[in-house]
Amino acid sequence: MAVSSDNGSGSLAQIFDSLTPQQMRERGSLKWSQYPGDVIGAWVAEMDLGTAPAVEAAIRQATHDGLLGYMPPSVSQAAREEMAHYQREAFGWQVEAEQVSLLPDVLSSLSAVIASHTREDSAVIVPTPAYMPFLEIPGRNGRSCVEVPSVARGARDGSPHWVLDLDGIESAMAAGAGLLVLCNPWNPVGRVLSAAELDAVAALSSTYGVPVFADEIHAPLVLEDSLAHTPYASRPGADPDLTFTATAASKGWNIPGLKCAQLIASGQARTRWETDAGSAHLTAGASVVGALATIAALREGQDWLGEVRAYIRANRDMVSDALNGLEGVEPTLPEATYLAWLDCRDLGMERPARFFRKEAGVAMNEGVTFGRAWSGFCRLNLATGRGIEEETVRRIGDAVRRLSQAAS
Template identity: 65%
Template sequence: MTSPIPAQGTVPEPTAPAPAFDAARTRAAFDALTPEVMRRRGSLKWSMYSGDVIGAWVAEMDLGTAPSVTDVIQRAVTDGSYGYMAPETAWAARAEAARFQAEEFGWQVSVDDVSLLPDVLSALGAVIAHHTRAGSPVIVPTPAYMPFLSIPALYGRECVQVPALSRAGGTGAPRWELDLDGIDAAMAAGGGLLVLCNPWNPVGRVLSAAELDAVAELSARHHVPVFADEIHSSLILDAQATHIPYASRPAADPDLTFTATAASKGWNIPGLKCAQLIASGGARRAWDANARCRYLANETAALGAQAAVAALRDGREWNACVREYVHANAVLVAQALDGVDGVELTVPSGTYLAWLDCSGLPLPDGVSPAEFFRREPGVAMNDGAAFGSGYEACCRLNLATGRGIEELTVQRLVDAVSRLRG
């Protein structure tokens, strides 16, 4: 039996003042990072490959987390607070998630429409299993976050890939767009769910209002639910870009819309296991009526919920500093790769992930770009083949690292291409 959620009211105030944020000190700490420091930390990103290999693949940051989050974690250690989640903690995490959406994106969300769960992928699994037509395919625009392509099979579902349209942007760089005709056709053919990633991992697009409205029109016409993964919404890098929650659009049917988000990317706390599922209308009623969906709240970590509150309430200055820093890394990489024959870079407007099309490189037969760059200059990136059919010549590069590491990374890439052509 789960504990009742307290009546709606004021979000509980922190028991201690938030640590003061020092932007200059934070940037200096980022600049001080080295590969040796990162290897000593022992994360998967830096320990998967032995030797002098830069970890630039897994979607986590090398930049630590906000002081407000660190303070919460340190307090838990000092107090020996490792128990189950109190109702007040759950309420605070849900309320802060709702407040963040309102203050950052202008989306008014009721706390009653927010559920806690361990991560975005558990939300996707629950939506596929319990809120789509039995046996119906799952539609995924590609290139796509890798688990979106494999999770449908765990539920006996086909994954229908709809490749994106790649057009030349204003600077000649590629601009990735949803293939709305392809999505329309997949829905008409019986697709039971559309997975919409915005901002778009791995190409870093921040979808426009017009694109979101077009998706909403298709969803309503075919009566196909939309699962909106907005976990990177707190990582908008381009000052000209604005994140628009899909569910905030007037045409998005609340009976057909599930939004998943978390502080895990924007504040670098994926291991603390606290995400949020936002749904209203018929989607909320269906979620609350399903015992398995409701039970996911019990799998959320109490410390993760406390960290989410600290991040969303007191960690926004740190997040802004990170976005500025990662954007500068993106500019650095773009400048270094400009004119490098055979490599085409998509600079992200959102997320800390860059997309490299290496189809112009004269690689040995059977060697992917990711394998080449990991083996030759020692830069581990994600293999494009994992993001969907047709992207075998691409790589995903993680930009969320210290400036010195980024400089070393891009120098290794440039030198490797030069040797390949020389």
């Protein structure tokens, strides 16, 4: 089933509105096939919304041309130029193509940075709640992981406002940590970090000489017109020698399976990246189809992305209304990303995602997988059709009400 706007069957929003769970199961994405039966897939960060027509066209063209082999230097160069251009145009960050390396995915770049560019006995600082693999990758590379739980300040616009625990980060740096993982926009709480917060991180990084791995994969997905993504590396205080930025078109345009991400670095960080065999060889793993899709997404996919952002924003607002007043569930609604973070601690269970999967038929991610401090939370994926989203929150609400009736 096509999910693009060029299939002649209505506007993008109308197409999304009409998506059904049955269609999603037939399509068989990971999100919808992991849990069998009548379960709504609302966990892994995939969108049910297809990709931009320009990206589809680029993939078709590559297939037609038989351009499915190893990466030609001209395609790699074009993708690097396009990403540099995108960073300049969209975010005002002066990036040159020479500072951009292609690689299969963001997580392999984090592995490489940890393995090759941190001291052997050093720890990796991960502010939590954090995208789950950030917590596992240090261990796989022989490093420990220091989880620094973040702080939810009082509700702002009806949603808790999450901030980094800068004192906790500083303590970990002072204790000899070798890297800070900074996720902005921030999965799972959907925050767009402010320039002041980035500057505070940059000051700590410089003071303690601790490199920063800035994961900005969700940058194209800022939902609020009043907010703008600020690349960490674009801040004057961010030391280029201590900064690695990883990004991709894969979240914004929904193509993580095409395996083409970008590592942006300059100064000594760039030199270290290029001269280290472990990180440099990753370039060979980026796929040619992914590079062509990335070029198409960044160059011609902005209108589609704008419509998708508006659609997710409306889903988010609908979810906010639907969960408003539901006792035991306090949602953090995203400023960016398509992920909502639900505080279900008042339901009195450590693993609410398991409860919702069994009792509501909604598969979300378990909070404790985002860091030790976050049992009682779960993450809800909002990137689906409106009808499916309405069914999702109806199921969540019904399950919570049944629980409280059983308790009373």
